[in-house]
Amino acid sequence: MSIRLEFDIAFKSDYHVSAGHGLGLQVDSALLRDPDNVPVIRGTVLAGLLRESLANLLSLDPFAGEQRCQASGGDASKPVYCGQFATNHGSECPVCTIFGSTGRRKRWRIASARPAGLTTPQTSSREWRAGETAAQITTRVRVNPRTRRAEENKLFTREEGDGSLHFRFIAECMDESEDAWREAEWLVAAARLLRNLGAGKRRGYGECEIHLADLSQENRLLQRLEQRLKNEPVAPAGAAQRANIQPLTLPADPGQHTYRLQVLVRLDEPLLVARRAEAGNQFETLETIPGAVLRGALAWRIAQHLGAQLEDHSSTAYRNFVNLFFHDTVRFSMLLSVEIQREKSGYPTIVAPRDLFTCELYRGYGTQSQDQGRAQSKEGHGVWSLLQDNAPQECPICAQPDAVSGRQAASVKLETLSGFISLVKDAPRSKHKPKQTVEMHIRIDPKSGRVRTGDLFGYVALEPGQYFLGEITCSNEQTWKTLQTMANLRPNGDVNELTLGKAGQRGYGEVSAVFRPQSTPHLHFSSVQKRVSTTERITLLLLSDAIVPDPWGRFWRGFDADWLKQELKLPKGANVAIDRNQHGELLAFSTTRAVDAFNAKLGLPRARDIAIVAGSSVRLTFTGIALRDLLSLLEAAEAQGIGLRRDEGFGRVAFNHPIYQQLDRQLLDVQTTAAELAPLALSNAHTAHFSARVLQFWLEWARKLDEEFQTELIRDGRFEAVARLLFTSQQTSLEAIKSDLQRMGRQDTLLSAPLSGRDKPNFFETDGKQGLEMIQRMLDALQRMLDALATSLKENELEQEAQARCVGLRLLADRIAGPARQKAMERR
Numbered sequence: 001m002s003i004r005l006e007f008d009i010a011f012k013s014d015y016h017v018s019a020g021h022g023l024g025l026q027v028d029s030a031l032l033r034d035p036d037n038v039p040v041i042r043g044t045v046l047a048g049l050l051r052e053s054l055a056n057l058l059s060l061d062p063f064a065g066e067q068r069c070q071a072s073g074g075d076a077s078k079p080v081y082c083g084q085f086a087t088n089h090g091s092e093c094p095v096c097t098i099f100g101s102t103g104r105r106k107r108w109r110i111a112s113a114r115p116a117g118l119t120t121p122q123t124s125s126r127e128w129r130a131g132e133t134a135a136q137i138t139t140r141v142r143v144n145p146r147t148r149r150a151e152e153n154k155l156f157t158r159e160e161g162d163g164s165l166h167f168r169f170i171a172e173c174m175d176e177s178e179d180a181w182r183e184a185e186w187l188v189a190a191a192r193l194l195r196n197l198g199a200g201k202r203r204g205y206g207e208c209e210i211h212l213a214d215l216s217q218e219n220r221l222l223q224r225l226e227q228r229l230k231n232e233p234v235a236p237a238g239a240a241q242r243a244n245i246q247p248l249t250l251p252a253d254p255g256q257h258t259y260r261l262q263v264l265v266r267l268d269e270p271l272l273v274a275r276r277a278e279a280g281n282q283f284e285t286l287e288t289i290p291g292a293v294l295r296g297a298l299a300w301r302i303a304q305h306l307g308a309q310l311e312d313h314s315s316t317a318y319r320n321f322v323n324l325f326f327h328d329t330v331r332f333s334m335l336l337s338v339e340i341q342r343e344k345s346g347y348p349t350i351v352a353p354r355d356l357f358t359c360e361l362y363r364g365y366g367t368q369s370q371d372q373g374r375a376q377s378k379e380g381h382g383v384w385s386l387l388q389d390n391a392p393q394e395c396p397i398c399a400q401p402d403a404v405s406g407r408q409a410a411s412v413k414l415e416t417l418s419g420f421i422s423l424v425k426d427a428p429r430s431k432h433k434p435k436q437t438v439e440m441h442i443r444i445d446p447k448s449g450r451v452r453t454g455d456l457f458g459y460v461a462l463e464p465g466q467y468f469l470g471e472i473t474c475s476n477e478q479t480w481k482t483l484q485t486m487a488n489l490r491p492n493g494d495v496n497e498l499t500l501g502k503a504g505q506r507g508y509g510e511v512s513a514v515f516r517p518q519s520t521p522h523l524h525f526s527s528v529q530k531r532v533s534t535t536e537r538i539t540l541l542l543l544s545d546a547i548v549p550d551p552w553g554r555f556w557r558g559f560d561a562d563w564l565k566q567e568l569k570l571p572k573g574a575n576v577a578i579d580r581n582q583h584g585e586l587l588a589f590s591t592t593r594a595v596d597a598f599n600a601k602l603g604l605p606r607a608r609d610i611a612i613v614a615g616s617s618v619r620l621t622f623t624g625i626a627l628r629d630l631l632s633l634l635e636a637a638e639a640q641g642i643g644l645r646r647d648e649g650f651g652r653v654a655f656n657h658p659i660y661q662q663l664d665r666q667l668l669d670v671q672t673t674a675a676e677l678a679p680l681a682l683s684n685a686h687t688a689h690f691s692a693r694v695l696q697f698w699l700e701w702a703r704k705l706d707e708e709f710q711t712e713l714i715r716d717g718r719f720e721a722v723a724r725l726l727f728t729s730q731q732t733s734l735e736a737i738k739s740d741l742q743r744m745g746r747q748d749t750l751l752s753a754p755l756s757g758r759d760k761p762n763f764f765e766t767d768g769k770q771g772l773e774m775i776q777r778m779l780d781a782l783q784r785m786l787d788a789l790a791t792s793l794k795e796n797e798l799e800q801e802a803q804a805r806c807v808g809l810r811l812l813a814d815r816i817a818g819p820a821r822q823k824a825m826e827r828r
Contacts, residue, residue: 002175009168009169010209011206014162015161016031020440026157031160032439035464041169050190052446063229071095072093081104111171112510125692127692133694140155165691174301174304177307178236192222247316248320255328257331257475258475260519261492263333263515264468264514264516265335266465267465271462272459273501273502283502288351291332329475330479332647334543335470336470338468350615350657353616355387357385357415359380362395362397387539389582391581395414420433423659441457459503471518472515493514521638532656535621536622537579540620541654541657542613542615543652545613546650546651548567587618592613593613595610609644641653708777714775714820722741741779785808
């Protein structure tokens, strides 16, 4: 249950929203685009513009009663934001309630805007190109106001978005109370007041209008706002539906989880799960999605959905919330990237074990067996585990003598195989890495309208369009049904929209998630009985970070037999030891990282934990315990995890993981099928979008000009007038243009009667006649191509023939102007 407002942005002029970088050496400022090359206006831009527009609206005299703080136009005697001194609690201004403040968290989410019809990530396509599709490159200079000349080194170029684009974005509030509907009225009014966005909006760029896609809903909301201003009675918007929540009965042992669900997530917007910022203006994401992020997103969704019901500690909703998130009834695993194959199926990945080493020069798995010599593919020389006996200390492939000369090769050392490993049957791969994007942001000073020094910061986020896979385990099916109802999730198998990570309220972190029941554990693939057959030489691999404290509350930073015995719950008399290699070195590979988090409810950081990172591994030998009893303990450890914060995905372990079978080219088929990806499959609708069609038209028209345009016929400076006529007549029909061309050079075109003594022959009827006829033939060809394009666009309910005509005339004018201007300069 939420209020969902769908806005349309209709541009009336070209616009520029910078990506913070250029395009090669030619373009200084590129247009912001998503990884599928579709232009995008990030939610941070829209939220800032709407906030500014609402503040401008409230500064008008009819809204003086809403100016309760300086953010809403109040004078210096009022607080900077509502609630700063706890004097106006409950009577906040619309700016603070909608867009938040230091003392209040915003509850409206402003999504990123993409072209209508392309609102979700698309497949890769050559039809959308930076600097070409739905954009053009413009060059500008800065003129010195004193000399009226261009200043030195002030020439710059930028990519400008096409003014014919129509964008669409969503503003959503997870509340349906009367206060939320009142905020929706203000939000629509602010959107209607907004007239420009992007760079150069004071100089004619970015002119636009913003309406609700549902104009009747827009009129109703504005009418309600008008009635409030006139102090007229306003009919209630409608009571919010109260969720029917049944009490959750806890099982005898909530930690024994019998119900399991697969979680498949597609990123629809950049996702930023920020690690601790090394610098105050740069935030870098993790390459995985911790279970705590998914857990927090669902908990916050419940809090927004149920609202006041959770404030009553005697209510069923409150007791269920406590049982779900504080009694270990639900656990959320870490979500790992999925390697997609041909956009239809994919393979899950795991963090590479730290005991796996590879050639320093040719990293990763080879495409052929590792014993076929140096002639094999140089994509990778292979992977070796240092947990194995007689593991090599240098690359054995590089160490082999040359097959032709017999010369002994230089030794090449091994290094840790970092990153992720794709779990592919008989064809392991270690090249996959989640893609990241860098986006720069600025903060505009509302008083000066400019950027203040130091207000530049950047996000290093995961690219949209990627897939991540994990699982949720519950005590029983009733537990999941309760969570599903309270969080207002769709039935199993349907697509849910969630918000994860940082900046989730302003254009980041939107994902599409599908939950499906599954019977087998995620990333284990088989029972521990099939993987462990002896009490010796057992490999323990951390599938996620593990937080393990000692009796004094300090954190272990590596593997130790004492805490392993305690966490695995070995009985008295049983022991565990870490194996050593032939050199007497412990076979344990680990490292640590700091785990920082933030409590959004309290607005304070959580205590820092130290975790042993995922991929850490150790080889163990157990004594004093029978194999049957050991298998029961290992199975319990895999099911329940080790250490602290296991409900957030920490402490997931595996014994003798099948990844080690990949070293011998043996692995179960764990491919994620096309049917599983189908609900979240990327669309290819952008090939039918009018901007892609216009680009294709531009390429075909340029090819036709290359083949049929006769440059030698227009090598005369007087054809510059023809080029100028075509360029200035872009909004004119081709028939009218051809009529004007037929009158070129005639005195009666501009004068009512010919001048006496001016009886020179018309150039365009003598020497230039063939060139003019050739231009008219090209206009006929252009008309035929436009007719074909119009038919194709109408079949897809698109109408952008006018834009294609402008593109065609500009290109033809450029072809004429070049040779004509060159000939004129030669005469001078």
